[in-house]
Amino acid sequence: MSEDIRTDPSRKTPRYARKTADQRREVLLQATLRCIVRLGVEKTSIRAIAEEADVSVGLVNHHFGSKEALVAAAYRHIADTLLHEIEARVADTGGSARDRLSAFIRASFSPVVLDRSLFRAWLAFWTLQAQAPEISAVHKERYGAYRKVLEELIAEFQQETGVATLSPRMAAIGLSGLLDGLWLEWCLEPETFSPEEGITLSETWLRTVVEARPAG
């Protein structure tokens, strides 16, 4: 019988490196996002994630308990990243509320957000939302934060101009609806309109917020 190379005690290079739980979780999270973006949800299996993270299949459930928990964590991560990205651009701009709203709009049509492979990740999360309460909770929390930022900017903008034809709440719902709708349609079919046209349309809405008469 030949010797089993796998159990050869003279081996010098370690077969794996031990990491702390936090480190491993981060690695698995990033691998999950890459898989969802690259392969789509359908094909994002535990085995695909494990391979992407250069890790064995068993480790995923060891660190996250279940695939659902891992995906929920990935959702929270991606939502946080995008909101922080937009907030950072708004903060960098500074200036009047009007200027910062424009920065918010421009950030919403930047390549970081207008990313079709990222869109596939969102579709995945939304699909899971109906069944997984954990994911639904993450959505509620993240989306509330997103709209709150908009609402405060709009309230400030209306104070600057002294005109307010729509309540900040309604105006924010309208703007986020427009931004999300254009984002959705662009991701589904990018030939329909350009990001610049999207910015123009959103700016038009912004003007509505302080100019148009209330709808009858």
Next chain:
Amino acid sequence: MSEDIRTDPSRKTPRYARKTADQRREVLLQATLRCIVRLGVEKTSIRAIAEEADVSVGLVNHHFGSKEALVAAAYRHIADTLLHEIEARVADTGGSARDRLSAFIRASFSPVVLDRSLFRAWLAFWTLQAQAPEISAVHKERYGAYRKVLEELIAEFQQETGVATLSPRMAAIGLSGLLDGLWLEWCLEPETFSPEEGITLSETWLRTVVEARPAG
């Protein structure tokens, strides 16, 4: 050995009823939509569809060739139904272009469209769109028709008023974006705003189309 009841030739009630290909296809299509709505895409398997249609597993591939073809057919069916529903309401209203646009908006926020379980079906189709060219083609075709209806109504509306601050194309993209965005957000979290508020916001956009100065 006991007799096998399944091959008992004295059986009186037929085990199945033969149908034409068109009839079977229709039955399978409806069963597929019910499954997607009830179970979500993940759980919508050939076996689930077959059971829902009271039919054996083999019949699905016999009539549609593959699961993908069946789902694409279901997409086309559901998209057609919704667009026709909206167009019918617009036609029933008649009157000025302005009135018909309002009818379009009201129809878009009616329970037929604002249906969370229907939303799950759309998510399914969008998810598959990235991989399945057949589904992508159906989307392009149906969505183009949707926007064309809006564009023509808006052009007519602008002729009525004699004012046009946005091109019909841009105005239609903006309105469909707003409608879709609000629809998306409502389906994900219905507590955020009421359908009536959605109608108000969309009507506000309509006013923009003939009143607001072009965006700088």
Next chain:
DNA sequence: GCTCTTGTTGAACAACTGTTCAACACCGTG
């Protein structure tokens, strides 16, 4: 250098998936 904790492995498992196809049986035709 040894021990011990514990992060890591991967074969095994049960439950699914879409697809195939030979056998079956319904029902119009002769």
Next chain:
DNA sequence: CACGGTGTTGAACAGTTGTTCAACAAGAGC
């Protein structure tokens, strides 16, 4: 009333899936 074509069946197939867990081994503490 028997024939035959064809719509229908469902077991079988070759994959896949998420999860489990006994065995392993890395690397810190002594």
